[in-house]
Amino acid sequence: MRRYFESLRRADRSAIESVPDGLFLVRVVRVEYRWQARKSYYQIRFAVLEPKHLAGCLISGRLYCTARAMWKLTWFLRDFGYDTELLGKDEIDDQALVGLQGVVKISHAIVHGISVLNLDGFAPLSRWKELSPIAVDDPPESEVAS
Numbered sequence: 001m002r003r004y005f006e007s008l009r010r011a012d013r014s015a016i017e018s019v020p021d022g023l024f025l026v027r028v029v030r031v032e033y034r035w036q037a038r039k040s041y042y043q044i045r046f047a048v049l050e051p052k053h054l055a056g057c058l059i060s061g062r063l064y065c066t067a068r069a070m071w072k073l074t075w076f077l078r079d080f081g082y083d084t085e086l087l088g089k090d091e092i093d094d095q096a097l098v099g100l101q102g103v104v105k106i107s108h109a110i111v112h113g114i115s116v117l118n119l120d121g122f123a124p125l126s127r128w129k130e131l132s133p134i135a136v137d138d139p140p141e142s143e144v145a146s
Contacts, residue, residue: 025050
């Protein structure tokens with residue numbers, strides 16, 4: 001029996017190759033804590049908001065919770081506007097992370113033959129206009145002297 005699913009072709013939009021390296025305005029859509037004896041981490045899924053031509057694409061990355069990597073997790077929490085009261089208590093509420101928005105810089109790397117996505121940096125939502133690449137759709141403004 002065959003079944004038709006309208007959005008099936010769009011399901012591959014979350015593929016790691018679909019989003020190039022660079023800066024993106026994103027929203028957190030899913031967070032899962034993964035416990036491992038050596039390296040526990042948060043698996044975070046972001047939805048791209050801008051640039052517009054990539055809006056809706058999904059990006060998944062890891063933020064490790066080891067003592068050496070805690071600085072990056074703190075950086076993410078601070079720049080994405082996580083609750084400062086909970087942060088002050090050293091607590092992370094997974095559900096409070098969903099919906100947070102900010103800027104993320106990503107890159108791709110090959111590690112032991114496996115393509116991985118790196119979360120290289122973060123910035124607050126308020127800095128998107130300053131950090132974003134020039135939009136292809138926006139024509140440059142004319143500076144003709146009168």
